[in-house]
Every structure is written in C-alpha cells, then in structure tokens.
Amino acid sequence: MALQQDIDALLQRAVSDGDVPGVVAAATNRDETIYEGAFGERVLGDGPAMTPDTVVWIASMTKAITGMAAMQLVEQGKLSLDAPASDIIPYLGEVQVLEGFDDTGQPMTRAPKQHVTLRHLLTHTAGFGYEIWNPSIIRYQEAKGIPGITTCENVALTTPLLFDPGERWDYGINIDWAGKMVEAVSGQRLGAYMQANIFDPLGMSSTAFKITPEMRSRLAKIHQRDDRGQLAPIEMEVPQEPEFEMGGGGLYSTIGDYLKFVKMILNKGLADGQQLLKPETVELMSTNQMGDCRVCELTTAIPPVSRNAEFFPGMLKTWGLTFMINTEPAPTGRSAGSLAWAGLANSYYWIDPAKGVGGAYATQMLPFVDEKSLPLYLAFESAVYQHLS
Known part of the structure; x- marks a missing residue:
C-alpha cells in the first residue's frame, strides 16, 4: 500500500x-x-x-525556533553561548537556588555556585523548572504569589533555580529566558525578530x-x-x-x-x-x-x-x-x-x-x-x- x-x-x-x-x-x-x-x-x-x-x-x-533565533545571534557575535547570561539580562545574575522551605512555608534560597549561560538555558541545565512537573515550584509560586508561566506575565519568570547551573537536566522556563536574550540584543519583540529572520524567509505565513x-x-x-x-x-x-x-x-x-x-x-x-x-x-x-x-x-x-x-x-x-x-x-x-x-x-x-x-x-x-x-x-x-x- x-x-x-x-x-x-x-x-x-x-x-x-x-x-x-x-x-x-x-x-x-x-x-x-x-x-x-x-x-x-x-x-x-x-x-x-x-x-x-x-x-x-x-x-x-516553539522552543526549537527560539533556539534558532538565539543561534543566529550567536553567529553574529551578539550573543555568546558561554558568557554569563547576566551580561545581557542582569536578573539572571541575581536568581537564587531553592534549598527548601522553612517551618512557616517560606522558601529558603542561596546563591548559585556558577553563572547561568545561554548554553545552560538552551540545554535545560540552568536549573529552571516548570510547575507542571515540579511540586516545589508550585509551592514557591503559592508562597510568593507568582502566576503560572502561561499567563505570559514577566513576574512568572521569577521562579528560582532548582539546582546549580550545569549540574543536571530539568525541563523548564529556560527558553523563555533565551527569548528574552534574543529581544535584548536584537532590540525587537521576539515575534518581530522571528517574523523577519525565520518566518518570512521560510514562508511560514x-x-x-x-x-x-x-x-x-x-x-x-x-x-x-x-x-x-x-x-x-x-x-x-x-x-x-x-x-x-x-x-x-x-x-x-x-x-x-x-x-x-x-x-x-x-x-x-x-x-x-x-x-x-x-x-x-x-x-x-x-x-x-x-x-x-x-x-x-x-x-x-x-x-x-x-x-x-x-x-x-x-x-x-x-x-x-x-x-x-x-x-x-x-x-x-x-x-x-x-x-x-x-x-x-x-x-x-x-x-x-x-x-x-x-x-x-x-x-x-x-x-x-x-x-x-x-x-x-x-x-x-x-x-x-x-x-x-
């Protein structure tokens, strides 16, 4: 057949x-x-x-397309895979690692042992997770009044790392941060960048x-x-x-x-x-x-x-x-x-x-x-x- x-x-x-x-x-x-x-x-x-x-x-x-956008900018020298991501997004130098919760239910955090990089973000090894597969992120969101990622509110991106960058793999909001890096160095909204550099050339109408x-x-x-x-x-x-x-x-x-x-x-x-x-x-x-x-x-x-x-x-x-x-x-x-x-x-x-x-x-x-x-x-x-x- x-x-x-x-x-x-x-x-x-x-x-x-x-x-x-x-x-x-x-x-x-x-x-x-x-x-x-x-x-x-x-x-x-x-x-x-x-x-x-x-x-x-x-x-x-969407993630593979955001990855492509980031790699186009790596080719142009506007992004680096291994420089601290905080060079582009200062917040990524402030993000903490979640250690657990105290007796009152408040999160306990510490500084990460190394910088988050774009390579960490693109490989899901930065330490970020998703609430769908991580009860501790749900607990953190509830303690801090942070909405879920699909609200597309900036505050939704402020959940902590679950481990030190590079320590292991866990699927999470990493590529949203990579998208923010694309925006920061291109000076465009992510969709506008993709339209001009990916969708239009590929005929993805x-x-x-x-x-x-x-x-x-x-x-x-x-x-x-x-x-x-x-x-x-x-x-x-x-x-x-x-x-x-x-x-x-x-x-x-x-x-x-x-x-x-x-x-x-x-x-x-x-x-x-x-x-x-x-x-x-x-x-x-x-x-x-x-x-x-x-x-x-x-x-x-x-x-x-x-x-x-x-x-x-x-x-x-x-x-x-x-x-x-x-x-x-x-x-x-x-x-x-x-x-x-x-x-x-x-x-x-x-x-x-x-x-x-x-x-x-x-x-x-x-x-x-x-x-x-x-x-x-x-x-x-x-x-x-x-x-x-």
Missing part, C-alpha cells in the same frame, strides 16, 4: 475510534513533502473538518504569537481527556496581549509551516537558496551540548495537564540547542542522533539527519503524552520509515 493510503487509514481509524478529536500530520525528505493528511474535527462534535492548514497551538515546539483574524478562522480548539477517558473542548488560549512573548511555548502555527522549519534543519540551514543558519551551527545544535547530563522522566505534578512524560524509556537521551537527541536507534525507525521534541497539547516532531527525513504531527488535547495521541504519533512516524525502507 502506498505511503499516503497507509497513513491516511491509520489516522482516519484513530478519529473513527474516538481516540483523537482531530489530527494533522506531515513528513518531508530534504527535497519535498512526502506525506500530508488531516482527519477529524477542529472542535469535537462541532466541525469544521481538520485540514492540513488548520492552525494549532504548537506550545513547546501562518505562524505567530498573535493569532490574526485570518488564522483564527482556521484555529482548532484544545480538548481535555477526563478521568473516564472522555474528550471535551476547553477554553484555553495563550494571552494575545502578553507582557512577554513566550519563547518556550507561545507560538501558533500549522503543521505545513512547521515542516518548512524541519526541512531547513535537514538541509543544514539552507532554505530556498538562503542560508538561515551556517551548516556548522546546525551541526552544533544537533549534537549533545550538556556533557554527562541526561534527559530524565518528567513526573507530573498536575495530572490533568500532563501524564508522566518520557520518550523511549530506558534509552539514553541528551540535548542539543534545543532538541532532544536519542543516542540509540528508536523502535519507530528513527536513527540514533535524531532531533525531536513536542508541544503540551500533543503535538510532536522529529528530524532525522542520517536518513534525511522528518515530520510533524498535531492533535489539540490534554494531558500531554496522551494515552491515545502519543502512540498514534509514534505509529505515524513508524509508517513513514516502513515506506522509506
């Missing part, structure tokens, strides 16, 4: 079985799109149909922090799975007039747009005759940049939003700038040394430089690593590789 029919059947079956409200997926080699398909509804039980150009919240798939009226006409709603496994749409949207544009998770996009980014990385920074990143920069971004630190399971602190999350449990995984890297071949067919990550509402992508293939997939549903959506994504990826061989 041809690739198109095979994956169409896979995705259609998942929708028909009620596993996902709607899904869109696409894959590319270095030259062209090899699969594109969309099934189901943008809003469960209330059409319109999911289409390849449906706009979705890509959440943490439906990607932005602010949803235009035209994009909204194609927007899918986010759904949530309850304790009984039932899905229902919820009201959830990144603030549209934010204090800061969330480099760690604020973008809306389409799978077709994101595939243009994937293809550019497969082509070592080249797109339509324009070298948006130097090949050696892409090489650096695509290799382990955190030494002996390792990616570990994210244990949920807010189960309705995320289940415990780990890709390919038991496999050693590292981090580049800013992608997860699998050190062994994955069961799907993904080569060792491939790049990947995901978005909270069950969107996923991978980039396999060795085999010259990559793809992106989106549903709009919580919790993260959903029991139905994640296996469907992995089945989609596996089907792409089956047809390659």
